[in-house]
Amino acid sequence: MPDSKKISAPELVNNFGTHHPINQMKDTIMDLLLHLGFEIIEGPEIETEKFNFDMLNIKKSHPARQMHDTFYVNKKTHLLRTHTSPVQIRGMLKNKPPLAFISGGKVYRKDDDATHLPMFHQIEGIYVDKDVSFANLKGLIFEIIESLFGENTEIRFRPSYFPFTEPSAEVDILSEKGKWLEILGCGIINPIVLENCKIDSTIYSGLAFGLGVERIAMLKYGVNDIREFYKSNLDFLSQFK
Amino acid sequence: MKVAYKHLLNKILSKPSIEEISEKLLQLGHEHEIENNIFDIEFTPNRGDCLSIKGILRDLSLFYEIDTNNEKYEHQIDTFELDFENKAKDACPEITFLKIELEDTKITNYQGSLKDYFDDLNNNKINFFTDISNYISYETGQPTHCYDARKINNKITLENISGNFSFETLQDKKIDLYGRNLVFKCDGEIINLAGIIGNKNTSCSSLTDSVIVECAYFNPEEIIGKSVKYDINSEAAYKFERNVDQKCHIDVLNRFLKITSDHSKIRKVEIFTKCYKNYENIIIPLNINEISNKIGIKLSSKDSINYLEKLGFLISNKNLLVPSYRTDIKNQNDLSEEIARAIGYDNLPTKKTNIANKFSKIVKNNFEYKIKSLLIDNGFNEVINNPFVEKSNNESIKVDNPLDSNRTYMRTTLKDSLINNLLYNERRQKDSVKLFEISDVYSSSKTISSKKVLGIIASGRVGKNYENFSKKIDHKYLTSILKIYLKQENLSCDKIDRNSLDTKLKTQISYLELELNNIDQSIVEYKERSKPPKSIKKYKPVSDFPSSIRDLSFSITDYSKSQILEELILNYNHELLKEVYIFDFYVNNKSHEIKVGYRFIFQSDKKTIIDSEVEFVINDIISKALDIQSITLPGLLK
Numbered sequence: 001m002p003d004s005k006k007i008s009a010p011e012l013v014n015n016f017g018t019h020h021p022i023n024q025m026k027d028t029i030m031d032l033l034l035h036l037g038f039e040i041i042e043g044p045e046i047e048t049e050k051f052n053f054d055m056l057n058i059k060k061s062h063p064a065r066q067m068h069d070t071f072y073v074n075k076k077t078h079l080l081r082t083h084t085s086p087v088q089i090r091g092m093l094k095n096k097p098p099l100a101f102i103s104g105g106k107v108y109r110k111d112d113d114a115t116h117l118p119m120f121h122q123i124e125g126i127y128v129d130k131d132v133s134f135a136n137l138k139g140l141i142f143e144i145i146e147s148l149f150g151e152n153t154e155i156r157f158r159p160s161y162f163p164f165t166e167p168s169a170e171v172d173i174l175s176e177k178g179k180w181l182e183i184l185g186c187g188i189i190n191p192i193v194l195e196n197c198k199i200d201s202t203i204y205s206g207l208a209f210g211l212g213v214e215r216i217a218m219l220k221y222g223v224n225d226i227r228e229f230y231k232s233n234l235d236f237l238s239q240f241k
Numbered sequence: 242m243k244v245a246y247k248h249l250l251n252k253i254l255s256k257p258s259i260e261e262i263s264e265k266l267l268q269l270g271h272e273h274e275i276e277n278n279i280f281d282i283e284f285t286p287n288r289g290d291c292l293s294i295k296g297i298l299r300d301l302s303l304f305y306e307i308d309t310n311n312e313k314y315e316h317q318i319d320t321f322e323l324d325f326e327n328k329a330k331d332a333c334p335e336i337t338f339l340k341i342e343l344e345d346t347k348i349t350n351y352q353g354s355l356k357d358y359f360d361d362l363n364n365n366k367i368n369f370f371t372d373i374s375n376y377i378s379y380e381t382g383q384p385t386h387c388y389d390a391r392k393i394n395n396k397i398t399l400e401n402i403s404g405n406f407s408f409e410t411l412q413d414k415k416i417d418l419y420g421r422n423l424v425f426k427c428d429g430e431i432i433n434l435a436g437i438i439g440n441k442n443t444s445c446s447s448l449t450d451s452v453i454v455e456c457a458y459f460n461p462e463e464i465i466g467k468s469v470k471y472d473i474n475s476e477a478a479y480k481f482e483r484n485v486d487q488k489c490h491i492d493v494l495n496r497f498l499k500i501t502s503d504h505s506k507i508r509k510v511e512i513f514t515k516c517y518k519n520y521e522n523i524i525i526p527l528n529i530n531e532i533s534n535k536i537g538i539k540l541s542s543k544d545s546i547n548y549l550e551k552l553g554f555l556i557s558n559k560n561l562l563v564p565s566y567r568t569d570i571k572n573q574n575d576l577s578e579e580i581a582r583a584i585g586y587d588n589l590p591t592k593k594t595n596i597a598n599k600f601s602k603i604v605k606n607n608f609e610y611k612i613k614s615l616l617i618d619n620g621f622n623e624v625i626n627n628p629f630v631e632k633s634n635n636e637s638i639k640v641d642n643p644l645d646s647n648r649t650y651m652r653t654t655l656k657d658s659l660i661n662n663l664l665y666n667e668r669r670q671k672d673s674v675k676l677f678e679i680s681d682v683y684s685s686s687k688t689i690s691s692k693k694v695l696g697i698i699a700s701g702r703v704g705k706n707y708e709n710f711s712k713k714i715d716h717k718y719l720t721s722i723l724k725i726y727l728k729q730e731n732l733s734c735d736k737i738d739r740n741s742l743d744t745k746l747k748t749q750i751s752y753l754e755l756e757l758n759n760i761d762q763s764i765v766e767y768k769e770r771s772k773p774p775k776s777i778k779k780y781k782p783v784s785d786f787p788s789s790i791r792d793l794s795f796s797i798t799d800y801s802k803s804q805i806l807e808e809l810i811l812n813y814n815h816e817l818l819k820e821v822y823i824f825d826f827y828v829n830n831k832s833h834e835i836k837v838g839y840r841f842i843f844q845s846d847k848k849t850i851i852d853s854e855v856e857f858v859i860n861d862i863i864s865k866a867l868d869i870q871s872i873t874l875p876g877l878l879k
Contacts (some may be wrong), residue, residue: 007800007835010807010823015704016771017675019613020623024773027610037597044691046638046651046683061462063286063482068469071640073651074685100596112644119627127596134581135537135592142591157586159270159283159578167536167578168585188535192572205535207594222779232624232662234671235783241774 007086021240022121022229025217026104029123036140038102045106046078051086056164064174067200069116071108079110079154083210084124085164091126092197097127097204105212114225119226120214126189128199133194134167136189137207141171141186148216149173156180165208166190182187184211245279245361248354252298254306267298268585279362280684289483290566293382299566300493302552303583311380314498318692321511325455325458328400329463333422333435336399336457337490339497340390342793343505354380355500370445375476382566383456383485383493384477386433390451392443394430399435406431411444416471425455436464436481438473456494486566487520523563526572527556535577537592538584548583549576564629591802591843603615611678612695612726612760614769619722620704621675621697622628626658628680636684642865653684655696658754661739663698664744670788673702677721693757698737700750707838716751723753726764788844789855793863797835799871806869810839813865815858819844 019027030040052058053065064082065071071080087103104123112118127140135238138157145155154174162168164185172180186209191201198204214226221240228236244257245541253262259278266273266282270289273282284291291297298307302352323338338513348369351359358376359366366372370387378384407417418424418434425433433439436459438750445452459481468478491514498510527549533540546556553564561572572574629640638651652658655678664675677697684690699719703709714717716734723732737750783812797803818841825838841854841862866872 007827007828008708008804010803010826010837012708013706013822015615015620015706015709017620017622019617019773020625022625023623027773035597037595045681046689046691061465061482063465066466067468068466068642071643073637073642074689075636076641078689100833105260111644117627118446118629118644118648126837127594128800131534132590133537133588134577136594138261138537138589138594139592140594143594152439154559157589158272159586161270161287163287166290166572166574167581188574188577191572217565218666220777228780228783230625230627232622232626232665232676234622234666234670234674236780237622237624239778239780241771 002240016241018237021221021230022213022217024124024131024240025220026121026213027146027214029211029213030102030104032144033123033125036143038100038127039094041091041101041103042105043081043084043090043103045081045108046073047081047086048078048117051089052079052081052083053092054088055193055196056085057190062163070109071110081177082109083107084122084142085208085210088126089193089197090123092194092199097199097206098127099123100127100234114227117214117226119230120226122210123213124208126202126206126209128189128194130204132205134207137169137188137209139167139210140207141184144175145171145183148220160185160187162187162194164190164240175219177237180230183216184209184218187221188212242282242284243362244280244282244294245357246280248357249280249297249301249642252294252308253301254308255616257305265301265304265452266297266485268587269302269303269315269582270494270582272295277869279752284483286483287569289480289485290382290569292480292483293378293735295381296382299553311496312499314495314502316499316502316510318510318512319447320750321513322329323395323513325513325515326396326398327421327515327517327674330517332401332460332463333399333457333593335487335490335516335520336455337494337512337514339454339456339494339781340455340509340511340513341498341501341507342390342509343450344508346448346450346505348504350479352503353500355504358456362692367808368445368447368449368505370454370501373497374454376500376743377477377493377497378486381493381496382435382487383489383807384480385438385493385497386477386753387445387449388432388443388453388455388532389445389449389825391449391735392451393427393453395430397432398426400424400426402426402431403479409441410434411441411472412438412473413441416473418471420609422467422468423459430614433466434473435459436465437471437475437478454494454497456490458490472685475651484568488565494686520565522565523568524565525561525570525576527559527576531573532577532580535588536581538590538592540580545580552579552583553736557753588858599711608760608762608765609693609757611764612757613677613768614771615722615726616677618770619675620673621699621711624659624662624676624678626655626680628652628682632659636686638683638685638689653682654736655680655682655694656698659696659698659752660750663700664742667700667744667746670790671701673705673714675699694754697753698750700746700748705824705840707823707824707826710777713748713839714751715749716753717844719751719753723755723760726761726767727755728759728761772868782846784844784846784848785845788819788842789839789852791843791849791855791859792824792838793841793859793866793874794836794838795866796873796875797837797871798826798833798873801834802869802871803837805864806837806872809865810862811870813862817845817850818858824837 035061051203091101102125107122156172159168160168160170171184175181189201189208195203271282273280276762282468363757374385403421409415423435424431434445450752464481468475530540555562630652631647643649663674679695699714702713722731737753820842824840827836
């Protein structure tokens with residue numbers, strides 16, 4: 001006869017759900033930046049041209065302002081922010097330097113294919129103080145990328161163009177397959193932008209950087225099609241527990 | 242922009258390899274790909290000056306000695322009075338027309354650089370004058386437009402027009418102009434959408450022996466967006482939008498004439514030029530110390546001046562005269578970038594930035610994170626949806642330029658998105674779907690307002706373990722999870738009517754949406770049980786083939802064998818077996834028997850699985866299980 005004392009019920013498996021992988025990646029990067037000393041600030045996703053473009057030195061003639069690149073809403077009185085930079089503008093207007101802010105969230109551009117979505121996530125950071133130089137920017141970017149991708153990651157800086165930074169750079173890392181992959185954009189904050197935010201550019205300078213969360217998540221998780229993140233497929237999501 | 246390596250090499254005295262030029266272009270910020278010795282370069286929007294052989298060579302002159310001599314047309318060019326009126330001087334402050342008459346239009350073969358342009362880049366020829374115009378744009382960066390002079394019989398005007406007009410391009414495309422447009426007109430007809438494309442009626446052909454070449458500077462703001470607005474592929478517009486050199490007209494037209502004269506005898510040539518507003522030189526004080534501070538490196542004056550002079554800047558009395566093609570250079574930061582590019586960003590020093598020492602540590606607000614954790618601990622999966630929906634209500638914000646008609650409005654609730662997510666997973670044979678989303682939603686009455694909301698949707702089984710398998714999700718289940726953290730006691734939960742949805746399932750769909758403001762701050766004290774993974778796991782592509790389910794219920798009379806069976810089944814590996822869990826466990830002390838039910842889910846990554854493949858695995862599991870003493874499978878046919 002069996003001994004009833006020996007009955008042990010099977011372990012009751014906890015069917016935990018999961019944080020969305022994009023939010024997991026966003027939180028990881030935000031935590032890293034918090035650790036480096038940045039403060040989090042937030043701002044609206046529906047913005048005005050003033051904060052999304054004008055204050056950032058993006059001229060009326062810039063292609064990004066066109067209807068084919070930017071979603072305009074409410075009879076063109078507003079737009080869906082195309083980057084998280086307007087949050088930084090609001091932060092600089094409210095605070096006096098030295099300041100170090102990060103903002104992360106959804107941004108919108110009029111794209112829809114296997115590598116671009118109309119909505120994606122961005123994290124941006126700014127640091128404004130006396131004597132902030134491109135050398136500081138490089139030091140910080142090395143620190144961020146090495147924390148995310150490992151100390152032996154090969155990194156290269158390429159000149160680029162963003163109206164709100166000058167000099168501007170794009171940063172690539174060398175993949176395991178020997179291909180250079182663009183990871184983030186950065187630069188020295190254009191003095192015009194500092195002056196727009198009532199910061200004396202003869203005393204203060206600043207650095208700024210921005211990275212696409214989906215791009216980093218795709219690299220880290222090995223996801224090739226950005227659309228996978230937004231199908232809400234439980235077979236996909238459950239892999240990120 | 243596609244540029245042949247050979248065309249650059251013709252002008253670089255040291256004849257570097259294609260790999261070396263590639264490296265230098267990258268150092269300068271000109272990202273590109275190379276195929277069959279052709280560079281396909283993507284210039285940043287501020288570098289319209291680089292959109293030509295001449296422009297690229299100007300940048301490469303930082304590293305190489307460049308042959309800047311181009312053969313010129315040496316003969317006298319008379320002036321003439323063209324009947325032209327510029328009614329849009331702000332849009333076009335400078336314009337030149339060149340009238341050329343040929344002795345002969347029978348031009349059989351192209352020679353020299355014109356020939357190379359078509360041969361090396363595999364470009365299509367159109368007609369003699371248009372071909373030269375296209376080549377000149379490639380060589381100098383300045384677009385020109387050619388009118389057949391015999392088709393221009395009256396006064397030409399340049400003006401901004403408003404309203405609706407028909408226009409047929411020289412590429413035979415009929416477009417309806419609307420809104421405000423800058424156009425050239427003649428005899429009341431629009432003969433050219435300025436800076437973008439000419440019309441068909443005045444265009445050149447292979448018979449054209451008399452041409453009027455228009456060479457203009459257009460304010461980029463007048464051109465921007467027009468080619469997209471009318472779906473016209475226009476290289477001229479691409480260049481004008483990015484700014485061209487206002488001071489280049491005479492040199493450009495001289496090259497036009499030289500190429501023309503290399504191929505045909507010119508009977509007569511005349512020039513008409515008008516400047517309505519002089520180009521204003523950009524002069525910047527050169528402050529090496531400030532530039533050094535911005536880059537973070539001690540620069541020598543000699544080196545800095547050397548770099549800038551190679552790029553075409555003139556230095557006089559500590560002031561810099563910016564070349565007319567570099568309208569993007571305005572201040573010390575711009576000069577810093579020029580010098581940094583010359584040195585190479587990767588060759589610049591790095592310096593540690595001690596931000597953390599200057600600011601007090603701010604603790605991250607984890608209110609939202611705790612709400613998520615509570616739901617994740619209860620088996621809910623976080624989803625993210627885009628905010629565009631088809632349906633609207635009185636408060637919906639309309640997107641002025643939606644991607645398509647299904648995405649015309651901003652959502653005011655997360656409900657529709659989450660219903661779609663739930664149905665998607667049900668169609669993938671999921672019998673327990675528990676999802677949530679946290680997002681801002683926006684509405685507009687008098688002003689645009691936003692609120693952060695939590696949407697939760699669930700249907701099917703409460704969970705995939707033997708305690709929850711037979712329990713069905715309903716609104717009580719949903720509200721019970723959040724109840725103790727709610728500011729208000731009554732929490733309304735919607736029961737979604739399946740009749741209005743594209744589904745045949747009958748299980749109840751429960752939906753709950755509330756503003757995050759309605760959740761009590763005490764949730765911050767919630768101790769989460771689940772944690773996001775500490776290390777990154779590489780994702781495995783999801784199979785889109787249907788799955789197949791089998792259940793087995795075993796009877797165990799020797800209780801000690803229960804764990805042996807569990808270890809056998811839960812550790813059983815087969816490439817088709819995707820998931821296995823215990824859905825039933827019952828101890829009958831009267832009959833001294835344990836009943837345990839296992840659910841097996843099979844799925845292939847490569848094809849639709851067939852019954853015999855599933856049975857093969859199931860039979861192996863049964864065989865191994867029945868080898869364990871006291872274990873039977875009631876109902877099994879032997």
